[in-house]
Amino acid sequence: MNDIGNIEIQQLSLGFKSGFDTKIIINDLSLNLKAGSFTSLIGPSGCGKSTLLNAIGGHYKPIYGSIIIDGHEVKSPSADLGIVFQQHTLFPWKTVKENVRFGPMRRGLGRVEADRLADEYIQLVGLSGFKNYYPKMLSGGMQHRVEIARALANKPAVLLMDEPFGALDAQMRASLQDSLLSIWKNTQVTIVFVTHDVNEAIHISEHIVILSRKSKSISEIIDINAIEDSSTESFMRSKKADDLRLHCIEMLSD
């Protein structure tokens, strides 16, 4: 189990074609994320966090360099690379339950087993009463929670999350952060977590990767675990955490 989901990014360049020239978004980025690690990705808006995450998920081809997961180059999306997208991507013609069991059923699970899994994860995000609702009948935040449940129910080796808690209130956010942490501890899934919220990044991840818009690459990697177990209340209130916060915010406004 422990060695599934090791991500190696080598000299990666990403960009979008517009007409004849290509707009480079990520330039010469190298990064190694160990199997079972929990990494937050922060950076100013438009610096390419979503682009990088989509590329790890197999949705964008590198212009140069490669992304290698467990020794295999990522060439296309797969069920092992789960994504919670920044946009709403629930299937509007499927109910909450049908959306969540979609992944497990693609993997060849029977209806009963897939339903059981779906129920479990719908309960986890606190939407048990809404199983048979269509996405349209849910609020934006509820839809995001269903997307999280749908990605988790598929039990991917790598979980890529693009600001998954952005649209939630503080309480729901805290509760889902705890759920995510316990899932992570139990399953050893490798998590890459994009967020705007420095506090959130410090609280839930082992490492923080700060992207810079200027260099189109990494400006700093902070190892929180080297400091202390960051998920505890006392750490979050400590002087060290304060310093870390200030440092991150400084780095973001470069």
Added chain:
Amino acid sequence: MIFMKRIYFDMKIVMVRNIFKILGSSISIFLGIFIWQFLTQNDVNFFLDFSNIPTPFHVLTSFQSVVATKKYWEDIYWSMYRIILSFSLASVVGITIGLLLGYSKIARLIIAPYVELIRPIPAIAWVPISILIWPTTEESIIFITFLGAVFPIILNCWDGVKRVPVELVKAAQSLGAGNLGVLIHVVIPYAIPNIVVGMSVGMGAAWFALLAGEMISGRYGIGYFTWESYQLIQYGNIIVGMLTIGILSSITSGLIYMIKNKFLSWAE
């Protein structure tokens, strides 16, 4: 108690409103029939010639005698049979081609030019050629009706596939769906509202083509019935034929509406 009274009061308002609506429509229709009676009874001939048009009462008696004949029901049977057969064929072919056009670059390269070329030709323009091609007129009528229905279905289905949001496709792929899975679980459901629109338009076009085909080369069918009535100077039956056509095409549109409601509960 106050609450109950309130509901009772609301119900009363709704009932009064409905009665008012029905009353209004009835008055309007009766007025129309009255004008019709007036024009035909007095053989008004002022630019428009009403002297040969049957009176409403005449139509009613024609209707009563026609319903008793076996031929009337056979004609209805033939038209419905042709519509259902050609429309089903058009739906299957139209949806398949529409999906191919939207989903496969190669198909688009090969099929799209033909679609663009043939689409502007109205189905009725195919009548002579199709009589020449098909062994019997029966088949040529079905072919023409099929042509009428198929293009709106192709174009609307294609359009729907084109609009599928790339995010939904990405989400399905990241959950383990392959090309077929994306087609079945994302592309087709997304295109269904468009397909249904194409089918409604196609149904109208199918009736149009069917009636033209039946009038020009038919031997049975409600279109033929109407045209034959003209030729046999049974003017009352012309109107009976027209009204029958109206009823039949409402029934088929109603069927499509039912299909739509069944498949599109999620969109409400």
